[in-house]
Amino acid sequence: MSASLERGLDRFRESLDADTAGFFATCVRCGMCAEACLFYTETEEPRYTPIHKLQPLKRLWWREYTLVGRIAAALGLSKPVTGGELADWSELVYDSCTLCGRCSLVCPVGNDITYMIRRMRDGMAAAGYAPPGLVGATRRAIELGSPMGVQLATLQAQIRHQEEATGLPIPMDREGADYLVLLSSMEIVNTPEMLGALARIFDRAGVSWTLASDAFEATNSGIQIGVAELAREIVMRTVTAAERLGVKGVVSPECGHAYMALRWEGPDLIGRPYRFEVLHILELLDRLRGEGRLKVDSTFNLPITFHDPCQVVRRGGVTEAPRNLLKMVATDVREMEEHGVYNWCCGGGGGVSAIGRAEELRLKAFGKKRGQIEATGAKTVATACANCRVVMEEAIDHYQIGVELVGLTELIADHLETEESHHG
Amino acid sequence: MSAASIAFLAWVRGPGFHIALGLFCLGLVWRLIEIYALGRDRPLAPLRRRSGASGWWTILRRSRPSAEHESMVSYLAGYTFHIGLIVTFFFFTPHIELLRRAVGLSWPSLPTALVDGLAVVTLLALGVMLASRLLDPVKRFLSVAEDYVAWGLTLAPVLTGYLCFHHLLLPYTTMLALHLASVEVLMVLMPFTKLIHFVTLFPSRWMNGEHFGRTGVAA
Numbered sequence: 001m002s003a004s005l006e007r008g009l010d011r012f013r014e015s016l017d018a019d020t021a022g023f024f025a026t027c028v029r030c031g032m033c034a035e036a037c038l039f040y041t042e043t044e045e046p047r048y049t050p051i052h053k054l055q056p057l058k059r060l061w062w063r064e065y066t067l068v069g070r071i072a073a074a075l076g077l078s079k080p081v082t083g084g085e086l087a088d089w090s091e092l093v094y095d096s097c098t099l100c101g102r103c104s105l106v107c108p109v110g111n112d113i114t115y116m117i118r119r120m121r122d123g124m125a126a127a128g129y130a131p132p133g134l135v136g137a138t139r140r141a142i143e144l145g146s147p148m149g150v151q152l153a154t155l156q157a158q159i160r161h162q163e164e165a166t167g168l169p170i171p172m173d174r175e176g177a178d179y180l181v182l183l184s185s186m187e188i189v190n191t192p193e194m195l196g197a198l199a200r201i202f203d204r205a206g207v208s209w210t211l212a213s214d215a216f217e218a219t220n221s222g223i224q225i226g227v228a229e230l231a232r233e234i235v236m237r238t239v240t241a242a243e244r245l246g247v248k249g250v251v252s253p254e255c256g257h258a259y260m261a262l263r264w265e266g267p268d269l270i271g272r273p274y275r276f277e278v279l280h281i282l283e284l285l286d287r288l289r290g291e292g293r294l295k296v297d298s299t300f301n302l303p304i305t306f307h308d309p310c311q312v313v314r315r316g317g318v319t320e321a322p323r324n325l326l327k328m329v330a331t332d333v334r335e336m337e338e339h340g341v342y343n344w345c346c347g348g349g350g351g352v353s354a355i356g357r358a359e360e361l362r363l364k365a366f367g368k369k370r371g372q373i374e375a376t377g378a379k380t381v382a383t384a385c386a387n388c389r390v391v392m393e394e395a396i397d398h399y400q401i402g403v404e405l406v407g408l409t410e411l412i413a414d415h416l417e418t419e420e421s422h423h424g
Numbered sequence: 425m426s427a428a429s430i431a432f433l434a435w436v437r438g439p440g441f442h443i444a445l446g447l448f449c450l451g452l453v454w455r456l457i458e459i460y461a462l463g464r465d466r467p468l469a470p471l472r473r474r475s476g477a478s479g480w481w482t483i484l485r486r487s488r489p490s491a492e493h494e495s496m497v498s499y500l501a502g503y504t505f506h507i508g509l510i511v512t513f514f515f516f517t518p519h520i521e522l523l524r525r526a527v528g529l530s531w532p533s534l535p536t537a538l539v540d541g542l543a544v545v546t547l548l549a550l551g552v553m554l555a556s557r558l559l560d561p562v563k564r565f566l567s568v569a570e571d572y573v574a575w576g577l578t579l580a581p582v583l584t585g586y587l588c589f590h591h592l593l594l595p596y597t598t599m600l601a602l603h604l605a606s607v608e609v610l611m612v613l614m615p616f617t618k619l620i621h622f623v624t625l626f627p628s629r630w631m632n633g634e635h636f637g638r639t640g641v642a643a
Contacts, residue, residue, distance in 0.1 A: 019631045021459040026621045026628040029571055030502070031562035032495045046565035066458055068616050105636075105643055106490040108502075109621055110482060110629030112636075264639060267468035277470075317472050317639030341641050 005083045008127020012060050012081075015119035021065065023111040024058045027051055033103035033113055038344055038368040039096040039361065050103035050113045053092040056081045057120045083127065090129040093120055095358035096365075099224075099257075099350035100310040105341065114315075121226025130225050133355040138221040142230055145237075146217040147354065148185035155188055155216055162196040168203050170195060173245065174210035179284070180247040180276075181209050182218035182238065182262075184255040186386035194254065194386075197413030201285070204416055205293040209251075215241035218258035224351030228269060235266040242276050249277040251284055254407050256311030256349055256385040263316065280312055281409055282384050286321035289328060296415040300330040303378035306408070307336075307369070307392065308343035309385030322384055325408055329415050334376040344368045348391030366395040373403055382408045426595075433601040436608060444608035451615035452623065459624065464631075471638050478637020479630035485643070486629050497560075501552040505578075508546025512539055512582065543586045550579050574617050580606035 034040040034049040046052070060081050062069035072078045101114040124130055130138075137147035144151055159170045171177065187194045202209050215237045222231030242250050252259040261269075263278040279287075288294035306326055312318045319340050326333050338344060347365035352358050369392065373381055381403055383389050389405045396403050489499045513519060515534040524530035533539075554575055557563045584603035587593050594602070614620060621628075636643035 016462055018460045018462045018464045018627075019635075021462050022624050022628050022631060025455070025459050025618075026624040028618050028621055029563065029566040029568075030495075030498055031560065031566055032490070032498060034562040035495055036490075040562070044561070046562045049562050049566060052566060065462070067454060104632060107632070108486055108490070109625050110486050110632040112632045115635055264467070264469050268465065271468075273468050273470070314641060315639065317641045319641070341643075 002083060004126070004128040005086070008086065008123045008125075008129070009060060009081060011123035011126040012057055012120070013064070015057075015122050016061055016065065019112065020057075020116050020119060021061060023113075023116060024054075024061055026109045027111055028109060030108065033107055033111075036102045036106040037097075038100075038102075038347060038365045042365045042367045043361075047092065048096050050097070050117075051111070053089070053097060054113070054116050054120055056085055056089055057116065057123065083129075086124060086127055086129045090124060090131060091358075093117060093124050094131050094134065094350075095352060095355055095361055097350060098310065098345045098347065098352050099315075100345035101315045102310075102342070102345070105314065118226065121224075122228065123226075125226040131355045131357060133357070134221065134225045134351045137351070137354040138225045138227065138230055141217070141219065141221040141234060146185045146188075147219050147221045148189060150185040150188050150217070152213055152216070155183070155211075158188055158192040158195060159211075162192060162199065166196045166199050168196075168199040170199050171210040173213050174208075175245050176208075177210035177245060177247055178208040179210070179249045179251050179279075180212055180215070180238075180242050180245055181251045181253070181281075182258065183211070183216055183253050184219045184258055184386045185217060186219075186255070186390055187253060188216075190390055191386060191407060191410070193410055194407060197407070197410040198281075200413045200416055201288075201294065201409070204418075205288045207284075207288070207293075210245060210247070212238075212241035212245060218253050218255055218262065220257060220261035221351065221354075223257055223261040223265065224354075231261065231265070232269040235262060235269050238262060239266070239270060239274065242274075247276055249279055249284075250274075252278060252280050254281055254309075254384045254386050254389075254409055256309040256316075256387060257351075259316050259318075260311040280316065280318050280321070280384070282312070282318055282321040282325060285409065285412065286324050289324060294328075294412070295417040296329050296412065297417040298415045300380070300411060300415065301332065302380055303332045303334050303376070304330045304380040304382055305334045305336055305373060305376040305378040306339070307346065307373075307381050307383040307388055308339060308341075309383060309388045310343065310345050310349055312384055313343060314341045318384075322382075322408060325412060326382060329412050330382075332378075334378050336372040336376055338372070344372055346388040346391045347395070348387060349385075353387055353391050362391070363395055363398055366392070366399075370395070370399065370401065374401070378403075380404045380406060382406050382411055384408050426598075429595065429598040429601060433597050433604070436601050436604040440605065440608055444611045448611040448614065451612065452620075455615045455620055456623070460627070467638055469638070472640035473637055475634045475637035478642065479633035482633020482636070482643045483626055483629045485633075497552065497556050501549045501556065505546050505549035505553060508542050508549060509578070509582070512543050512546060512585070515539060516585075540586075540589065543582055543589075546582050547579070547586065550575065550582070570617055573613075574619050577606075577610045577613055577617070577619065581610060 039048040063073040104112040104114045140149045141147040220234045259280045347362045516539045517533040588599040
C-alpha cells in the first residue's frame, strides 16, 4: 500500500465519529436521497445517489469498527479499500457533489450525508485523489493568498476604480473600525462594483468599516478540498487581522463557503472561540434595515426571483434576511417553487466550479435551476454568492436563456436613499 | 400431530426463545457501544439556536413525507408495512395474552378481524417494497444481499403468523413453531443488520437535527 493511500485511510479513521457510524448503521438503502440530488435528477444515473458516494468510507468503517465486518474481513469475505477504488470515487465525492446539503434534509432516517462527504473529502485529499482543479485553487490560496491568484495589487487597482466611481473612500487597515469586510476573488475579478456598492451602503448607513491588506480573501479552498490544516491557515489569516485591527465584527461577503467556513467551522479549526462576531453581509444589511439605517428611495419593478446560496441559507441559516431585503427593494418578487432551505443548488458549489473536468456535468446539473428560474417567469435572478452568480451566468450564456444575474447587495446599493431624496 | 413438531414447538417456546432474547439484548448493547462510543465533538462557534432541542424536533419532523413526490411508492408502502408490523405485533389478542402470562403486563387488543386484515395489507405492502427494490433503478443499484435478507426476516413472522392463524399449508403446531422460530431468528439478526434502524433511527435524526439546528435551520 502506498504511503499516500495509508495517509488517506488514516484520515478516514480519524474522521469516524458517533454521528457517522450511526448514520451508516441506520441507512436502509431506500434511495430517497437520489431524488434530492441534482446530479441524479439531471442525469438519472444511479451512481450519483448521495449515499453511494460514501461507499469506500462506509466499508472501511464496517470492516474495522464493527464485529460482523471484522469477522468478514478476517475470513476474506470483504475487500479492503484500494487506491483504484478511491480514484474511481473522486468524481463522485468532488465533481458530482456541491455539498449543498439537500440530501441531508430529506433522508427519512435522518442521515446527514453532506456531513459525511466533508469527512470523506479529508481522506480523499490526503490520499491524493482530489481533482487537479481544486488542488491548484488550494495551492494558490496558500501561496498567493487567493484561489484565483488575485493579489493585493489587483485589489488596490479595483479599489482605486471604485473610489473614483463612487467618490467615496474605501478604507484599508483602519484600526478600531467596527467591521472588517472580506471579499471573494470572484468579486474582485468579476464584479468589482460590489466594492463600490459596499462603500455607498456603509457611507449612507454610517457603518465604520475596513478591508485588511493581509486578509481580504474570504474563500476557503481548504474546506472545499478537505484539508483541515490549510483551512485552519486560511481562517487564521482573518482571525489575526481582525484581532490586530480590533474590530467588533467580521463581515463575510456574498459567498457561500466563505461564510460557512468562517462563521460555523472556523472556531473548531483554530481550536478556540473568536473575540469578534461573524456576519454574512446580508445579515448585516438586514440588521441595518431593522434599525432604520438602510433605506431605499426607488424600487426594482420587473419580476425578480432569488437564488438561495446553499451554504448561506440551508447550511448557514441566513433564510429571512435575503427575503426582508428583497421585499424592501423589489415590488414583484417571485419565489421559486422550492426555495429557502429547500432550494436547489446552482451546480457549482463545494469547489465544483474550480474542477475543470466537471464542466460538462455541471452544465447538465444546472438543468434543475434553469427549470426553476424559467417557471417563475422572472428575467432577473438575485443571489448572495459570487460563485453561484458566476456559475449561473456561465450556464445561462451556454444555454442562451436571456436571464440577468444580480448581487442583492448591489441591487440595494443601486436603489439606496440618497442625501438629496432624504432631505427633499 | 407429530412428536417432532411438538418437540420443536416446545423448544422455540422455551430454550429457543430465551437464547434469542439473550442474543438480541447482547447484540443490541454491543452494537450501540460499537457505534456511539466513537464520540462526537462539540462545536466552538456560537450557536444561533439551542441545537439539542432542534434535534428532538427533527425526530418528529422526519416522520412526515418530504417534498420529493417521486418517492411516493416508498412512502406509501413504507408507512403501511411499518404501521402494519407495529399493530399486528402489539395489538393482536394472542400476542398480548402471551405477554400477560410471561410478565403480567397487558393492554387492550384490537378486533381480531381488523388485525387479520391488516396482516394481509402488510404482506401486500412488503410485496410492493420488494418489487420496488427490484424494479427501481436507484434501489436496485444500491441493494446488497443484506437488503433481501432483511426483507425476508421482516416478512417471515407476518406470513407464518397469518398462515398459522388460518390453519393453512402446514399443521397448526408446526406453523406456530415456525412462526415463533421466525421471530427468534429476526431477534438474533436484527442488531447486526440494517434492521437496527428501529433504534438508531432516533439518534440519527437527532444528530442531523442538531447539526442543522446549530445554524438555526429546522431540519
